Amino acid sequence: MAMSPTSGDQHAARTSGSVADLRWFVxxxxxxxxxxxxxxxxxxxxxxxxxxxxxxxxxxxQSAFFAAYFIVSLPAAMIVQRVGxxxxxxxxxxxxxxxCLLFIPASGSGTFALFLAALxxxxxxxxxxxxxxxxxxSMLGDTHTAHSRLTFAQAFNSLGTTIFPPxxxxxxxxxxASVDPGSLSGTALAAYRAAETRTIVHxxxxxxxxxxxxxxxxWLRRNRLREVQAKDNILQAFGLLRRPRFAFGTLGIFLYVxxxxxxxxxLVNYLIQPDVLGIGAExxxxxxIFYWGGALVGRxxxxxxxxxxxxxxxxxxxxxxxxALILISANTTGLASGxxxxxxxxxxxxMFPTIFSLASEGLGPRAAxxxxxxxxxxxxxxxxxxxxxxxxDASGLRFALIVPALCYVLIAxxxxxxxxxxxxxx
Numbered sequence: 559m560a561m562s563p564t565s566g567d568q569h570a571a572r573t574s575g576s577v578a579d580l581r582w583f584v585x586x587x588x589x590x591x592x593x594x595x596x597x598x599x600x601x602x603x604x605x606x607x608x609x610x611x612x613x614x615x616x617x618x619x620q621s622a623f624f625a626a627y628f629i630v631s632l633p634a635a636m637i638v639q640r641v642g643x644x645x646x647x648x649x650x651x652x653x654x655x656x657x658c659l660l661f662i663p664a665s666g667s668g669t670f671a672l673f674l675a676a677l678x679x680x681x682x683x684x685x686x687x688x689x690x691x692x693x694x695x696s697m698l699g700d701t702h703t704a705h706s707r708l709t710f711a712q713a714f715n716s717l718g719t720t721i722f723p724p725x726x727x728x729x730x731x732x733x734x735a736s737v738d739p740g741s742l743s744g745t746a747l748a749a750y751r752a753a754e755t756r757t758i759v760h761x762x763x764x765x766x767x768x769x770x771x772x773x774x775x776x777w778l779r780r781n782r783l784r785e786v787q788a789k790d791n792i793l794q795a796f797g798l799l800r801r802p803r804f805a806f807g808t809l810g811i812f813l814y815v816x817x818x819x820x821x822x823x824x825l826v827n828y829l830i831q832p833d834v835l836g837i838g839a840e841x842x843x844x845x846x847i848f849y850w851g852g853a854l855v856g857r858x859x860x861x862x863x864x865x866x867x868x869x870x871x872x873x874x875x876x877x878x879x880x881x882a883l884i885l886i887s888a889n890t891t892g893l894a895s896g897x898x899x900x901x902x903x904x905x906x907x908x909m910f911p912t913i914f915s916l917a918s919e920g921l922g923p924r925a926a927x928x929x930x931x932x933x934x935x936x937x938x939x940x941x942x943x944x945x946x947x948x949x950x951d952a953s954g955l956r957f958a959l960i961v962p963a964l965c966y967v968l969i970a971x972x973x974x975x976x977x978x979x980x981x982x983x984x
Contacts, residue, residue, distance in 0.1 A: 580694075581707075583779070585714040587647065587691045590772065591684040593718025594654065594765060598623055598677070599822045599846055600726040603839050604758065606827075608751050609670045613827070613955075617947035620819050622674035624939030626681030627688075634689040635795065635930025643690050644780040650686030651773035657683055658766035665759045668751030685933060692914060693929040708911035710861040716854035716907070720847055727843030729761050731826075795927035803979055804928065807917020810972040812935040814909045816942025817880075817962035817969075821902055823943050825849060828899060828955050835896040845896075849903035856907025864908065873912045874973035880905035880966045888956045899959070909969065916976045 598619055606616040638646045657680025664672035695711045799805045829835045829842040837845075856876075863872060880902050887898035914932060921928045942961060950958035 581711075583776075584691050584695045585711055586772075587687055588695075588711050588715040589718040590651075590769075591654075591687050591691075591718070592715030593722035594680065595623070595684060596719035596722050596822070596846070596850055597726045597730075597761075598819075599825065600723055600730050600843050601673075601677075601758065602823050603826045603843070604730050604755075605670065605673060607839075608754055611670075612947070613824070613950040613958075614944060614947035617823060617943040618674060619677060620823055620943045621940040622677045623681040624815070624819065624937055624941075626678050627685045627939070628934050628937035630682045630685040631689055631933035631936075632795070632930045634686040634933070635927060637686070638690060638930075642780070643694050644776060647687055647690045648773050648777045648780065650683050650690065651769050651776060653683030653686060654680055655683070655766045655769040655773065657681070658762040658769065661755075661759050661762040665752055665755040668748040668755070673755075685936075688936075689929050689933050692933070693918075707861075708915050709857050709864055709908050712908075712911045713854055713857035713861065716850060716857050719850035720854045723846035723850060724844045726761065727840050727846070730757050731840045731843045795924070795931050798921070798924065798928055798931060803919070803976065804917050804921070804931075806972050806975055807913055808932050808935045810913040810917065810969050811910065811932050812938035813942070813965035813968050814906075814913055814938070815936045816938030817965035818906050818909075819939040820943040820946040820962050821899065821959075822846070822849060824946065824950065824955055824958065825899065829896050831955065833891045833895070835893070845900065848897075848900045852901060852903030852905075853907045856904045857911075860908035860912075864912070868977065869912045869916055870973045870976040872908060873916070873976070874970050876905040876908060877966045877970035877973060881963050881970075884959050884963045884966070888959045902962075905966075913969070913972070916972075 602616050602619050605611065605619060606613075609615075634646065634650070637649060641649075657676055657678075660676035660679055661673070664676050691711070692708070695708055799808065825846060826839060826842040829845055830837055830839060835842070835845070860872065883898045883901045883905065887895045890898065917932060918928050942965060946958045946961040949961055
């Protein structure tokens with residue numbers, strides 16, 4: 559699906575209302591799916607303790623969630639092509655609501671696999687919403703400021719990831735019991751897990767109610783955007799991978815999401831170590847506000863910087879900064895170690911929107927197809943954390959930081975590539 563074109567090579571939206579009004583609607587979508595995604599970082603230590611999981615096993619929380627991006631992204635692009643952006647957004651929000659409601663039977667059964675199933679459905683809904691949001695915000699305005707606009711939109715994503723974790727830490731981690739699940743078995747263990755996961759259920763029930771209201775509001779606005787139906791087979795989108803810049807950018811999204819999620823997933827357990835901050839799980843969870851808050855601040859700054867500095871230069875700079883902070887954290891102790899790793903959030907700030915827009919430059923009316931393929935690459939959040947968890951089990955949390963560090967190295971290489979290989983129109 560393509561947006562109605564304006565003059566020249568721009569593909570801005572023509573709407574029955576103001577473009578600015580629709581931008582704020584898209585900003586709200588970024589806030590919602592960002593906040594809910596960040597709650598996984600709080601769920602991991604809770605479920606790890608309740609089900610006595612290894613780091614590798616606990617990372618299946620992220621794998622179940624982010625696997626949805628790989629499986630659902632292309633079908634989501636097909637839905638956009640068939641029914642339009644606004645209707646697809648409503649479908650995505652209702653799917654997210656269904657995922658939240660599935661936490662009820664998961665808690666009742668006290669089974670880890672059912673929690674993973676609920677997270678997959680929740681991730682599927684967020685995938686659908688994100689396939690809508692990324693190209694839509696790029697198109698709602700001048701193409702020359704798309705980098706800045708998408709970075710600004712991602713700031714609302716970061717606002718959600720900043721607000722949700724500390725609240726989730728109080729609601730979910732604050733109830734971590736002193737009972738050792740390893741000392742229980744059979745019916746007693748199942749009853750204990752069901753009781754301890756009620757806090758999770760209450761949290762996600764509240765989210766389900768909010769999502770239902772938002773879906774209804776979006777549905778009422780479904781005719782605000784006039785769109786042109788594309789006739790091409792969406793499977794032709796894979797042909798975009800023959801474009802080196804787009805293919806490299808898709809890999810960049812895989813690496814970036816994998817690195818960001820791996821660090822966020824390990825942070826609570828990393829900070830509670832005696833040689834780092836040595837604090838409790840709830841307090842460590844509250845510190846996630848600095849990791850995700852750094853991304854929030856950085857995205858507002860980045861939105862301004864990207865108007866005057868080439869995005870490839872900015873991307874290379876923050877990738878090198880992330881590598882430096884990881885090295886500092888892995889090779890120091892105490893406050894320096896903890897705050898250096900938290901500081902990686904600031905370096906992450908502009909990475910997703912900048913990689914996305916650099917990869918998508920020149921796609922024009924094939925932007926929705928490109929978004930579907932790029933969103934599939936978010937499956938990096940399912941794979942890279944698993945690898946980091948495996949390394950953490952084998953060699954410790956500090957050495958596991960080498961996994962996201964290598965991801966940032968390749969992102970820096972992509973940034974350099976974009977400086978030397980201008981985009982070509984599709």
